[in-house]
Amino acid sequence: MSDGHLQIVVCGAGPASDVARLIVVAREASWTMAVTATASAANFIDIPAIERLTGNPVRTSYQTVGRGRRVPTWVDALIIAPATYNTVNKIALGIADSYPLTSIAELIGRNVPTVVVPFVNAALAARAPFQHAVATLRQEGVRVLLGPDDGWEPHPPGGGAERQAVFPWATAFRTAAQTAHRSVDQ
Numbered sequence: 785m786s787d788g789h790l791q792i793v794v795c796g797a798g799p800a801s802d803v804a805r806l807i808v809v810a811r812e813a814s815w816t817m818a819v820t821a822t823a824s825a826a827n828f829i830d831i832p833a834i835e836r837l838t839g840n841p842v843r844t845s846y847q848t849v850g851r852g853r854r855v856p857t858w859v860d861a862l863i864i865a866p867a868t869y870n871t872v873n874k875i876a877l878g879i880a881d882s883y884p885l886t887s888i889a890e891l892i893g894r895n896v897p898t899v900v901v902p903f904v905n906a907a908l909a910a911r912a913p914f915q916h917a918v919a920t921l922r923q924e925g926v927r928v929l930l931g932p933d934d935g936w937e938p939h940p941p942g943g944g945a946e947r948q949a950v951f952p953w954a955t956a957f958r959t960a961a962q963t964a965h966r967s968v969d970q
């Protein structure tokens with residue numbers, strides 16, 4: 785019996801290649817999970833390895849790319865990690881021009897507890913559109929792990945590799961699990 789089902793969306797940034805760390809943490813807590821990858825993220829991840837770990841197909845579009853069981857129709861929490869500058873801005877604006885963005889838009893609209901963990905450098909994080917996006921998402925009730933209170937800061941340009949090693953996968957899961965509740969995913 786699963787304690788919850790986690791929907792994970794990975795975007796095209798370095799930590800995407802470490803998403804197995806989140807899968808392992810969630811599995812240890814007796815959660816099931818499925819991974820959706822943006823088109824850019826597909827270049828960073830090992831899709832067959834993730835499918836073996838989760839037992840579910842990785843989705844990048846409305847069609848599934850791998851083999852596996854049908855993704856469960858229930859979602860208790862959504863984690864978007866690593867969240868790129870591009871995707872954070874798009875989610876906040878409500879843009880839904882891809883399967884991952886449409887899925888995120890719907891899940892947030894259904895009040896599924898959502899945790900966003902951006903992976904951006906300080907130059908991108910300083911841009912007004914990004915700062916507005918983070919504020920907008922927080923106003924909507926989305927938990928954006930970023931800033932001194934969350935112990936997770938943008939990295940200096942060129943400093944992504946070091947920061948990738950300490951990406952807060954376990955904190956993301958703990959935060960999501962604390963507020964999880966069950967909602968239907970289509």
Ligand SMILES: Cc1cc2nc3c(=O)[nH]c(=O)nc-3n(C[C@H](O)[C@H](O)[C@H](O)COP(=O)(O)O)c2cc1C
Nearest residue numbers: 795796797798822823824825868869870871903904
């Ligand atoms: C090797 C590589 C590393 C990247 N790292 C980052 C990153 O750390 N943060 C970020 O916001 N974008 C990063 N990008 C740029 C994004 O992949 C790009 O903006 C892409 O359009 C994001 O698409 P997505 O948001 O749909 O995943 C990187 C791109 C490449 C090729």
